[in-house]
Amino acid sequence: MAEAAVANRKGGVVEDLRNHLSLLVSGIDQEPTITAFKNGSADKNLYVAFLVQTRHYVALTAPRLEAAGRRLKELGEHPELADLFFQKAEEESGHDILVDDDLCSLGLDPEKTLAENPPGEWITAYNSWITAATNGRHPAAFLGSAYILEGLAVERAGKVARALVASSSIPKIADAVTFLDLHAEADIGHVDDLERILAELDDAAEHDAIVMTAAATRGAYLGMLDEVGRRQAKAH
Template sequence: MSTDFSVVDNANSAWMHESNTVENNDSFSQKVIDGTSLIKVQMFLDRAIVYAYYAVKSERQPPNRTYTRWVWRLAGAYHSSRHTSRLMEKAAQNFAALGRQDLAKWATQKAKEEAGHDQLALLDIQSMGYDAEAVVQVFNPSPIRDYVNYFTQIVEATNPIDCIGLCYASERLGTFIGEEYIQSVEALLPKGIHATRWLRVHSSVGSEVKHVDDIVELVAHLTPQERNRVARACYETALLRFMPPKEDYILDEEIQGILKPLELSRYLQVQSV
């Protein structure tokens, strides 16, 4: 099968236009999935992510990482994680209702794997000296809200197969975070502060590589039409991940001002009054 995606722009949007030439010996459709077929599937999905990267075409760059901004990033990590298990359980129910027990089993397993990851972010925030529950109440970055809204929308559909693409794009991007990046974050933290629990789990040194491999094998067994839907969801998810916030990036000084009353010592003092 030869598949060619091109990004099409008009005044309002960018989307993938797909032209397919399907050969009789389509390796994706073989009952026995060999290594070559899996590589083709992964390239097919990765191509959608790459197209999303170029479709964004933004010259806005996120601010440099700082100790203060890492707290803000962890708050976003919390909000991106806390709905995952619930939404994947909903997806499993909808897959089961369609008689797709294979996909229901995968979604159920995904719900179990992602359980408690929001708590890792809370532990990281707390270790940095802040009341974690209070921090995540005041910080909920708009790109994360858009991501969660999209996740909710596709899971609540009668056929939630797009959630496979969302999971692939999210976890595939995580595989590009390695030990070097993690250590660069840890270099921002004073000695004795451990605030990369969430990051390590969602990186190449955690479980993301295996999760990506599992999804590739799952997608390899789908029909060509279903694979196309998964790829489109990869593209749309990656757009959300690459898109800068609609508003200006919050300044470190503003983050510091919001965080100051939420320092654990100050927060506990206020609570005790």
């Protein structure tokens, strides 16, 4: 990940974020929900439950990026980062529709499906955290979440999508992995870019906010997978 581009000191924010990403990736590999996706044992309901919870947090990404940019402008801090947040908001806009397309490919009405399946506890907590962070004293905290989620997409999204298509018996699954596939490709290079930006931030309190948000994102994502798996197990 752009080793030469980042002067990464021991205990620095980039190193801390890499550690959180590594912990998330190893945690993902042990989650029963992801294991089911990879070995073909997941049924349609489990995958739909995953897509729905994904949709509930992805829909917040662009608005929160815009909010972070506006808050930085209000504070008079990091004008280039604020502009980057606005740019990223445009890039992320509409990504929730990719999930809708996957739900449609599975024969579901996205609006009805989302209405019947509200955000779970972990995604509700994550959305609340991100909202508070981007409205708070250190809106750059959003970088922690962006690093974790984009890093995870690069490390695992494509692999999970390919495994689903190769091993799952879910009807039309090959047409229902758009979100995973496109994020795996789109986020290549984004992590390196984030590391360069993070290496230029030198405020200790800001670093703490970024790392705490990364940790909250890691915990919420693993919690969401566990919650989805347990709910589907009870339904059977």
